[in-house]
Amino acid sequence: MNPHLARHLTREQISKCLIGDATLQESQHASSCAVCRGELARLESSFSQFRGSIHRWSDQEEQLSRVREVVTVNYENHLERLLIPASVDLPWYKGIVISVKELIHPPKLPPLEVTSKPVKLASLKGLYGGHETTAGLGSVIVHVAVVALLLFAGTLKPVQQAMKEFVPLFAPDLKPLQPKPKPEQSKGGGGSPQKTAETKGELPKVAPKSFVPPIRPQDDPKLAVNPTIVAPEMPNINSPNYGNPLAGIGIPSAGNGIGTGIGSGKGPGVGPGSDGGIGGGVYKIGGGVSAPVPVYRPEPEYSEEARKAKWQGAVLLQLVVDENGVPQDIKVIRSLGLGLDQKAIEAVQKWRFKPGQKDGKAVPVSANIEVNFRLL
């Protein structure tokens, strides 16, 4: 082999071979050396792929444009078929000449011969078929008779008497008054696993979802997000640290509850309750929170003493219906005595409810229930 061709072709030389500008020696090397030949073949195959793609693309576009052309031509043909052909359509000046000629010398037309005869049609006589007078008189008589009858009936004594005694009555609406929907009073609570109770501070912003809790802010976050809580809008104070504006002063703390809120409760709200909102306790009926509906309500038993004393009345109970519809935390608000309170609580403990809902989700709801005791 030629000694100065023992080395492989350089990048530049390969490019030259590719464009067909190689020296004799270079092309000889390219045909004999497997490595360089492989390199060239690889590049050429890439270029041929490229060429094939462009050819295919352009062929496709060409075909498409041909299809478009055909469609356009057909469309024009269609239009042309609608128009009057040029052979029929006269130029305007010829039209004027012809009409002037016809004005001066009207072309003689053959005389018009009427071959049909008129026919009488009943439907052409109108609505009354020629009896208009009779119909009009009849109508007047009927109307006069009706008016006279009404006048006669109105002047009769018994009728006038009966009308005087008539008093219109309207059925009153006997449905119990429904309370107006109150603004949302959902009670909620927050919590932060800290040792001390929450202290006075500024409330974080209120948001439907708490992405960043007001505790343990991350140092140097990639995407800074203001901490938020889930609570209704409420008065706020200006303070350097987050806390409960209603709490006492102390070492800054977000409370000792569980969750991402502030306070001793559970959840992303503020206060000692659970879930969103502010304050303690559970949700109250109204403002987007629906009332729980009893689905199983066994009657309470009468206590022996009350039966003997013929004691009647109602016990008012307060309870919390949890998410499963089970009454919890039953308290007597209005007592009746004689063991009836106990019996009412026993009965209500067996009740089952369809739980109250907020935003389509069952939530624990506080409710009052009146248990009636009547002797028959």
Add this chain to the structure above:
Amino acid sequence: MQKSAPVADPPFAGVLNDFESLVRQHRPRIFRFLLASLRDREAAENLAQDCFVRAFKARDQFRGGSSLATWLMHIAANLVRDHEASSRLKFWRRKLRSGLDPNDLSDWIPDQQKSPEALAVAKEQVDAIWKAAASLSERQRTVFLLRFVEDMDLLEIAVVTGMKEGTVKTHLFRAVQAVRLGLEVQK
């Protein structure tokens, strides 16, 4: 085609007079070159139309010094240059910047019962060449497309572009180097 061609070039008068068949014969090639150069179907169609209008108007000047195809391609190349220069659409640069080509060329790879892997590799290569060609200068790109898409030899390209053969070589060499670089970057 009422006007008869001048007597000076009788051998081509017939060809040029039957303009319709000429268009039918040469349009695909011209259109392909314009499409590859401009990457825009509308513009390519318009310029193809322009190309034949120009050819028709200038048919008296065609002396038969080169083949008819070369002559038409010369007109097309001039049109591409004018288009790039006059419109200043920054078309290529805009395409490059957005990085999104609605007419993705790799969709048009002829698949000759290739395996999915081979097809994917081919797609990548075609994409790389397409992108590299987009970044070339107008002259380099024209030369590159004429050589590798239209399969013209260096002399023909010289005639079409109106450059000297040496200049064509230089442009082609630089274009190939750039495209190869693009192919290697892709890997």
